[in-house]
Amino acid sequence: MNAANPEYMSPDCLLRPGNTNCGGCGMSTGLTMLGRALASERYSMVIPACCGIVAAGAFPTTAYNVPVIASTFASSPAVASGVAAVNELNPGKDHRPNHVICWAGDGGTYDIGMATLSAAAERNEDLIYICYDNEIYGNTGGQRSSATPATARTTTTPGGKGETKKEIIQILAAHHIPYAATLSIAHPEDFQAKIQKAIGIKGFRFFLIHAPCPTGWKTEPAESVELVRLAVRSGVFPLYEVFNGVDYRINVEPDGTDPAVYYAKQKRFSGQEINLERVKTSLKRKNRRLRELASLSR
Amino acid sequence: MNMQLVTGNHAAGHSMSLAAEANRNARGSVCGIYPITPQTEIVEFVARYPFSKGKVIPVESEHSAMGVCIGASLNGARSFTASSSNGLAYMTENIVVAAFYRLPIVMAAVNRTLGPPWNIWADQGDSLMFRDFAWIQLYCDTNQDVADTTLLAFRLAEDKRVMLPVMVCMDAFIVSHTSMEIELATQDQVDRFLPDCKVPHRIDPSHPVTVGGMTVPQDTLTHRIELDEAMRQVPAVLEEHRARFKEIFGREVSGALTVYRTEDADRIFIASGTISISLRDIVDEWREKGEKVGMIKVKQFRPFPCEQLVELCRGASRIGVLDRNYSAGTGGIFWQEVKSCMQGQGEQMIQGYLLGVGGGDVVPETIREVVDDLGNRNAVASPIWKGIEQ
Numbered sequence: 288m289n290a291a292n293p294e295y296m297s298p299d300c301l302l303r304p305g306n307t308n309c310g311g312c313g314m315s316t317g318l319t320m321l322g323r324a325l326a327s328e329r330y331s332m333v334i335p336a337c338c339g340i341v342a343a344g345a346f347p348t349t350a351y352n353v354p355v356i357a358s359t360f361a362s363s364p365a366v367a368s369g370v371a372a373v374n375e376l377n378p379g380k381d382h383r384p385n386h387v388i389c390w391a392g393d394g395g396t397y398d399i400g401m402a403t404l405s406a407a408a409e410r411n412e413d414l415i416y417i418c419y420d421n422e423i424y425g426n427t428g429g430q431r432s433s434a435t436p437a438t439a440r441t442t443t444t445p446g447g448k449g450e451t452k453k454e455i456i457q458i459l460a461a462h463h464i465p466y467a468a469t470l471s472i473a474h475p476e477d478f479q480a481k482i483q484k485a486i487g488i489k490g491f492r493f494f495l496i497h498a499p500c501p502t503g504w505k506t507e508p509a510e511s512v513e514l515v516r517l518a519v520r521s522g523v524f525p526l527y528e529v530f531n532g533v534d535y536r537i538n539v540e541p542d543g544t545d546p547a548v549y550y551a552k553q554k555r556f557s558g559q560e561i562n563l564e565r566v567k568t569s570l571k572r573k574n575r576r577l578r579e580l581a582s583l584s585r
Numbered sequence: 586m587n588m589q590l591v592t593g594n595h596a597a598g599h600s601m602s603l604a605a606e607a608n609r610n611a612r613g614s615v616c617g618i619y620p621i622t623p624q625t626e627i628v629e630f631v632a633r634y635p636f637s638k639g640k641v642i643p644v645e646s647e648h649s650a651m652g653v654c655i656g657a658s659l660n661g662a663r664s665f666t667a668s669s670s671n672g673l674a675y676m677t678e679n680i681v682v683a684a685f686y687r688l689p690i691v692m693a694a695v696n697r698t699l700g701p702p703w704n705i706w707a708d709q710g711d712s713l714m715f716r717d718f719a720w721i722q723l724y725c726d727t728n729q730d731v732a733d734t735t736l737l738a739f740r741l742a743e744d745k746r747v748m749l750p751v752m753v754c755m756d757a758f759i760v761s762h763t764s765m766e767i768e769l770a771t772q773d774q775v776d777r778f779l780p781d782c783k784v785p786h787r788i789d790p791s792h793p794v795t796v797g798g799m800t801v802p803q804d805t806l807t808h809r810i811e812l813d814e815a816m817r818q819v820p821a822v823l824e825e826h827r828a829r830f831k832e833i834f835g836r837e838v839s840g841a842l843t844v845y846r847t848e849d850a851d852r853i854f855i856a857s858g859t860i861s862i863s864l865r866d867i868v869d870e871w872r873e874k875g876e877k878v879g880m881i882k883v884k885q886f887r888p889f890p891c892e893q894l895v896e897l898c899r900g901a902s903r904i905g906v907l908d909r910n911y912s913a914g915t916g917g918i919f920w921q922e923v924k925s926c927m928q929g930q931g932e933q934m935i936q937g938y939l940l941g942v943g944g945g946d947v948v949p950e951t952i953r954e955v956v957d958d959l960g961n962r963n964a965v966a967s968p969i970w971k972g973i974e975q
């Protein structure tokens with residue numbers, strides 16, 4: 288059991304200084320923003336195998352200043368269901384909420400943990416599940432996941448990935464959960480507002496954070512935030528939310544920025560000639576569909 | 586007395602539910618459940634129990650069932666589940682976590698043959714897979730034994746000197762589905778027997794720790810040594826709680842070993858589970874013929890009661906170990922354990938017999954053949970398979 292040293296804690300500091308994450312790590316920025324959004328809340332986290340648990344550092348210290356349970360790779364929503372059930376049975380005298388948050392990578396979410404996640408969503412467990420999506424298995428050195436975008440090179444798709452990324456928000460929405468949304472570290476106000484919205488909702492809440500990973504994406508650490516901003520503006524990573532699986536709302540409209548810049552800045556896309564026209568057409572289709580869904584919800 | 590005609594599954598479900606309910610004034614009880622023949626009735630029993638402070642979560646897999654128990658236990662609740670065969674195999678990764686996190690989870694394991702090929706009959710090979718992960722394992726022989734051992738398991742697991750999970754094992758169908766008239770515990774008795782569940786390392790927002798982060802090998806070594814120390818507490822702690830059990834329930838619950846007619850025996854047979862019940866009658870038959878035959882039933886497989894066994898077998902020249910399980914390429918797993926205990930203890934013949942492997946019925950005649958064989962044998966052979974049709 289690794290203990291945090293309370294001396295170094297400030298109330299909004301979830302990930303304390305001194306962790307060993309790579310420079311420019313989007314997951315780390317995501318944790319910092321999460322900590323700020325939840326500064327006045329009581330919560331604990333369940334983190335499966337991923338960079339997020341390595342971030343805790345080595346026993347007996349920890350970079351986290353909330354209780355954290357390391358779960359097996361596929362298990363975070365199951366373990367969190369157990370934690371949340373005990374919280375529900377023990378509301379405490381003050382009845383102050385005691386949130387349970389899963390913090391998992393795309394591998395733990397889209398791949399090995401899919402069944403566990405789907406089941407917890409279907410049971411509408413009272414959890415906040417956050418997937419920081421670096422589109423790769425970062426911890427094991429950069430292998431493909433089903434969140435890796437087409438054409439990206441990884442150590443297991445050396446010639447570039449042939450398949451298209453899964454649409455996880457829509458998979459979760461199809462579980463009729465009360466709330467699902469995307470987050471970007473380039474949009475901290477939107478990030479904060481949606482986390483705060485979610486803590487006022489009961490039941491299963493799902494977030495997807497676009498988490499730049501300079502190590503896996505072969506990008507400049509200093510450009511991480513800029514990259515995901517480009518992803519939002521060009522419609523590669525739209526910022527939107529879904530209520531009860533049906534009501535869609537777009538939070539930040541893409542502004543027509545050419546996705547070419549987003550691709551050009553990342554060496555993981557340099558292996559193959561990218562058919563930009565195809566990329567643009569598919570992005571247009573995806574974002575048109577989103578707008579249609581959002582207009583139906585009004 | 587609360588005598589009722591119930592199956593082994595019902596006995597396990599009843600004791601687990603009463604144990605869960607007994608924690609209502611503390612942090613309550615939570616369990617994850619998933620069905621598999623032949624344990625399904627246990628989790629069904631638990632699912633319909635009207636707990637005053639408990640939650641049963643019907644999950645999508647055994648892996649998650651144990652995941653829920655881990656989360657609940659780390660948050661201070663009493664936690665338990667049940668599984669069998671391939672369900673246990675599927676749960677493996679989290680079974681390891683439960684013990685390595687020192688969580689006092691109780692699991693009923695209904696011993697069923699591992700597939701493929703698919704077969705639902707009794708074989709202990711499923712739970713014996715977990716002999717090396719710091720789970721205490723208790724093998725029961727009757728419905729009464731299941732009911733009582735389950736209660737004892739909670740007391741043992743949650744004892745702060747131990748803080749380890751316990752598997753309560755029973756033979757598929759022969760125990761799980763067969764009805765016997767047994768004495769069932771009452772809530773009042775269980776309330777007196779089980780103190781509130783306290784998990785000392787449960788998560789606490791006012792003292793944030795990370796449970797299960799990375800360690801260097803030296804710290805992991807320390808962790809393993811601590812597991813070993815906890816395991817070594819089990820025999821004495823179990824005896825203490827057996828004594829308390831007798832005070833409250835007015836009956837004995839069997840301990841690590843049950844010894845029968847071994848005093849002057851030159852041949853001792855060792856068995857576990859339901860085979861040991863039939864064996865007892867056969868021992869009587871041989872005694873009536875004037876032969877010095879005795880037996881030992883092993884209930885506590887982990888930690889294995891080596892020293893006691895060595896002591897009890899000292900006077901016997903021949904030892905026969907009957908196993909309803911098989912470790913491919915070697916022999917029965919209880920036989921392996923007995924052999925390693927007896928190493929350097931003299932010239933005893935220790936013969937292994939494999940009975941009912943793959944779920945076959947073990948009839949008295951087969952056991953008689955085994956008893957005969959050990960008496961007539963000139964030299965030890967590799968483990969002898971019984972039940973092969975000629």
Ligand SMILES: Cc1ncc(C[n+]2csc(CCOP(=O)(O)OP(=O)(O)O)c2C)c(N)n1
Nearest residue numbers: 336337338360392393394395423424425426
């Ligand atoms: C059952 C199991 N299989 C494989 C692993 C090895 N492993 C640890 S982390 C990881 C990849 C994690 O990827 P992701 O969830 O995307 O998180 P990231 O490392 O990118 O932060 C793998 C394959 C494991 N810990 N457990």
Ligand code: SF4
Nearest residue numbers: 308309312338425500
């Ligand atoms: S590998 Fe990627 S996700 Fe992991 S710590 Fe480094 S930058 Fe962050």
Ligand SMILES: [Mg+2]
Nearest residue numbers: 392393423425
């Ligand atoms: Mg990843």
